[in-house]
Amino acid sequence: PIILFGALSGNTDKRKGWDLLHKSLKILEQQEFKFQIVILGQSEERFDLALKSKITYIQRLSDDYSLAMLYSASDLVVVPSRMENLPQMATEAQACGVPVAGFNCTGLPDTVEHKKTGYLAKAYDTKDLANGIYWVLNNVERKSSLGLEARKRAVELWSEDKIVKRYASLFSKLKNKKFI
Numbered sequence: 001p002i003i004l005f006g007a008l009s010g011n012t013d014k015r016k017g018w019d020l021l022h023k024s025l026k027i028l029e030q031q032e033f034k035f036q037i038v039i040l041g042q043s044e045e046r047f048d049l050a051l052k053s054k055i056t057y058i059q060r061l062s063d064d065y066s067l068a069m070l071y072s073a074s075d076l077v078v079v080p081s082r083m084e085n086l087p088q089m090a091t092e093a094q095a096c097g098v099p100v101a102g103f104n105c106t107g108l109p110d111t112v113e114h115k116k117t118g119y120l121a122k123a124y125d126t127k128d129l130a131n132g133i134y135w136v137l138n139n140v141e142r143k144s145s146l147g148l149e150a151r152k153r154a155v156e157l158w159s160e161d162k163i164v165k166r167y168a169s170l171f172s173k174l175k176n177k178k179f180i
């Protein structure tokens with residue numbers, strides 16, 4: 001399976017949680033779980049990651065088609081951030097039908113439904129994140145079901161039609177209000 005992680009600074013920005021994901025991946029390797037990791041936002045290795053698994057680096061992608069193809073080629077997107085509002089990578093992955101794993105903190109609980117569209121590990125618990133990654137990826141039917149639910153939820157919450165209707169409703173409510 002292909003695990004996708006992304007951050008413009010790749011694996012060097014502590015806020016994005018690569019070090020936490022790295023510990024989780026090491027746990028999975030110790031359990032002899034086979035996977036590949038793709039790091040989006042970095043074109044080359046910045047330091048020795050000491051992983052046995054294949055690592056692919058992809059520079060920043062800026063067009064929707066390339067991003068959608070990368071998400072769709074992935075089996076799981078992991079967003080292990082320490083600081084995040086509404087993680088765009090998580091919303092985009094789910095829009096492409098890809099489950100997301102991360103921590104049950106920051107903006108992820110607003111994006112991922114635990115065990116319905118992905119997995120939310122205890123905050124910064126690398127063993128639980130490893131368990132979640134394994135839980136998603138070790139069962140093909142489960143992974144597929146999570147992906148279908150993720151896509152359904154993304155369309156319900158973040159599709160252009162839904163967002164336009166919400167803005168129109170808000171503007172309509174505010175139209176005749178007086179603000180000081």
